[in-house]
Amino acid sequence: MNFEEFSFDRRIAAGVKSVGYTTPTPIQEKAIPVILKGRDILGIAQTGTGKTAAFVLPILQRLTQGPRGKVRALIVAPTRELAEQTHQEIIKLGRDTKIRSVTIYGGVSKKPQLAALRRGVEIVVACPGRLLDHVDAGALDLSHVEVLVLDEADRMCDMGFLPDIKRIIRQVPEKRQTLFFSATMPKDIRALADRILDRPETVQIGMIAPAKTVSHALYPVPEDRRKELLVAMLQRTKTGRVLVFTRTKHRAQNLATFMKKRGYRAGALQGNMTQNQRQQAISGFRKGKIDMLVATDIAARGIDVSQISHVVNFDMPDTVDAYTHRIGRTGRAEHSGEAFTFAVRGDSGMVREIEKTIGTKLERRRVPDFDYGVGFNPERQFPQRSSSSSRLPRSFRSRGTRRRSFR
Ligand code: AMP
DSSP states (O other): OOGGGGOOOHHHHHHHHHHTOOSOOHHHHHHHHHHHTTOOEEEEOOTTSSHHHHHHHHHHHHHHSSOSSSOOEEEEOSSHHHHHHHHHHHHHHTTTTTOOEEEEOSSSOSHHHHHHHHHOOSEEEEOHHHHHHHHHTTOOOOTTOOEEEEOSHHHHHHTTOHHHHHHHHHHSOSSSEEEEEESOOOHHHHHHHHHHOSSOEEEEOOOOOOOTTEEEEEEEOOGGGHHHHHHHHHHHSOOSEEEEEOSSHHHHHHHHHHHHHTTOOEEEEOTTSOHHHHHHHHHHHHHTSOSEEEEOTTGGGGOOOOOEEEEEESSOOSSHHHHHHHHTTSSOTTOOEEEEEEEOTTOHHHHHHHHHHHTSOOEEOOOTTOOOOTTOOHHHHSOOOOSOGGGSOHHHHSTTOOOGGGO
């Protein structure tokens, strides 16, 4: 398929040509025709898939018709970096259309933003807080918005923007097109999408295949012994950089504090931290000031640190997708890595789903000499479903023998 098949206005086609895009990415192929028809979209896709152009191009197409000088498209993004990237994509793709876009975010002077709004724009790309400041001050009228885009919705909610988003939605007309993008779809995000989308078409972009260089292991453990198991495991394992995942921000902070008390050079990375604090944690991890980062799924998305030796799923991920994203953090660029997943009572369904997706059984492991507590029987909850008994993990066949990885 090529871009001509979308029959874009010639000025937009010229923009596409000028940036050198020839073949639409999968999300563009799926989403553009739906958005051009005016339908709502629930897009489950990460940054890096080409999703920005997937919504920018049809928005530009719509705006080539109709009035100028009114805010007709509003794109809401969690960070100024994402807002700027989106704005740049609009400028590049729309360079021949004379459609105007402005970015609105905090931490910088309001003056140039106000000047641009006064001159008149058709597209606003904004972070929620400053956007509402301008609305409250009467500087920005959202009553002509025809298309509302919520980008990286999960991250916005993680950063505490949900109340702001609800307020923004009350400011835009009820009759509008809404395009909702999120990399993950936890319950609260699903509920928000259900509330604000009108019979949306769901567009999901396939999962990243798990890296082949990663070996996977499952550690059944009683819930209240997990912290101690993590310490015991680390004492017996040769590790480099370790990335630990928890389900919530609070638990990430809590576990990082616990590990620090136990003498590990650990830090947290979670959504309640300011952007500066997060950046500091990531760069500390990259430079080797800390060896362990305890993170939530969403906060960890910004990490670009190579040579992570171990990913530990302290909490089971909510989805198989989240599992593959987490473990994709290790084994990068030809380096091999290990992914350790702690499994507690109730996790067996997710374990089965993960095994089905990665096409292999997670090897059950037990840390020798670790006190799992009385009556703990992992075989019952997490049987190694294997046709051949010889494939039963060694740790279950002869308890107490030291495993290779615990030298
Ligand atoms: P995004 O997911 O929107 O952040 O896009 C990721 C990168 O892919 C950006 O650098 C885009 O410029 C680029 N890109 C988007 N669409 C295409 C395409 N059809 N062909 C080649 N590159 C693209």
